[in-house]
Amino acid sequence: MKIAILPGDGIGPEIVAQAVRVLEKLKADGLAVETVTVPLGGAAYDQYGEPYPEATRDVVRTADAILLGAVGGPQYDTLPRDKRPERGLLAIRKDLGLFGNLRPAMLYPELAGASTLKPEVVAGLDIMIVRELTGDIYFGQPRGIHVNDAGEREGFNTMRYSESEIRRIAKVAFEIAQKRNKKLCSVDKANVLECTEFWKEIVIDVAKQYPDVELSHMYVDNAAMQLVRNPKQFDVIVTGNIFGDILSDEASMLTGSIGMLPSASLDANNKGLYEPCHGSAPDIAGKNVANPLATILSLAMMMRYTFAREDIAKRIETAVQTVLRQGYRTADIYEAGTQKVSCSGMGDAVVAALA
Ligand SMILES: NC(=O)C1=CN([C@@H]2O[C@H](COP(=O)(O)OP(=O)(O)OC[C@H]3O[C@@H](n4cnc5c(N)ncnc54)[C@H](O)[C@@H]3O)[C@@H](O)[C@H]2O)C=CC1
Numbered sequence: 001m002k003i004a005i006l007p008g009d010g011i012g013p014e015i016v017a018q019a020v021r022v023l024e025k026l027k028a029d030g031l032a033v034e035t036v037t038v039p040l041g042g043a044a045y046d047q048y049g050e051p052y053p054e055a056t057r058d059v060v061r062t063a064d065a066i067l068l069g070a071v072g073g074p075q076y077d078t079l080p081r082d083k084r085p086e087r088g089l090l091a092i093r094k095d096l097g098l099f100g101n102l103r104p105a106m107l108y109p110e111l112a113g114a115s116t117l118k119p120e121v122v123a124g125l126d127i128m129i130v131r132e133l134t135g136d137i138y139f140g141q142p143r144g145i146h147v148n149d150a151g152e153r154e155g156f157n158t159m160r161y162s163e164s165e166i167r168r169i170a171k172v173a174f175e176i177a178q179k180r181n182k183k184l185c186s187v188d189k190a191n192v193l194e195c196t197e198f199w200k201e202i203v204i205d206v207a208k209q210y211p212d213v214e215l216s217h218m219y220v221d222n223a224a225m226q227l228v229r230n231p232k233q234f235d236v237i238v239t240g241n242i243f244g245d246i247l248s249d250e251a252s253m254l255t256g257s258i259g260m261l262p263s264a265s266l267d268a269n270n271k272g273l274y275e276p277c278h279g280s281a282p283d284i285a286g287k288n289v290a291n292p293l294a295t296i297l298s299l300a301m302m303m304r305y306t307f308a309r310e311d312i313a314k315r316i317e318t319a320v321q322t323v324l325r326q327g328y329r330t331a332d333i334y335e336a337g338t339q340k341v342s343c344s345g346m347g348d349a350v351v352a353a354l355a
């Protein structure tokens, strides 16, 4: 397993260090793992003047899988736009063709009290959000800030999806739905946006190849509301890049914290980049208080999707469940009666539970 490690910025290095400790434990137990650490985002800009430099590109293109922390920070917000850390993240996703972003929102029963919803509303919650990751308004041209014909400054972005982009992500979502509860909800804003009206039309067409999957459609505003009203009505959600970005952050709070939500970003051959759904959390960076579990759970997803090692994925996920059962909590999921631990303290507990 050739794994590229991209710590990134803010809390990135702290949380990735804990996942690397898990990897080292697996290696000590006999797993053939080779890692190379390279910068992305602000860290890459600091070293190379580019958020996705050639040195990083060369390594990630030949790696089997990539583990990323997060990128970004206020110190980079005034850079020219193409130098900003977030552009480096968009660039690596595009460069590697990582169009399929899986974001599972699952409630560990031990965290029922940390969820923002009542325990009876979230008990057993297990939703898979399938977010398209290399199209939509995050990539569409034209984009920019200019002076318009009326002589006024204007900002603009373009929401675009080609038929093939919609078909391939719909296929991913239908296949995941087939392996789960055969229920797929496609989220759009087809009532006002042509781009997502087209999305809906193509998803309906792809559905003909999956007659065993029950397809429904929901406008994104209603979906945002339904997620906090009755989240268990959803099993698999498929949506575009921006709606999936927003809905997955929302869904994370049902599981207790954004620090619990892992992700896999896959190409057509299951080569993948694995990262927590959250950002670089500059407000808590360098304090050793961030929750590393989303990153550790992303490593489990790597074992499952890229390396087809369900046994190792389960071993990591069981270790996470064990530490939660033992009562260890980082600050974001802390409740009275549990034991507060630091980011590295949580890493210690997970490594110990892996034994
Ligand atoms: N995939 C990535 O690399 C992403 C990068 N970003 C970037 O991250 C920077 C900060 O963005 P924000 O909007 O503040 O979002 P954020 O997700 O970094 O933080 C939002 C809130 O959640 C908390 N939080 C996030 N992860 C946590 C963890 N593991 N444990 C405990 N608390 C956690 C933070 O402390 C903060 O209060 C920006 O530069 C943004 O562009 C944002 C989202 C994704």
Ligand SMILES: CC(C)CC(=O)C(=O)O
Pocket: 086, 089, 090, 245, 277, 278
């Ligand atoms: C920072 C953005 C490029 C991405 C984002 O928020 C995400 O992928 O969750």
Ligand SMILES: [Mg+2]
Pocket: 245, 246, 249, 277
């Ligand atoms: Mg996001």
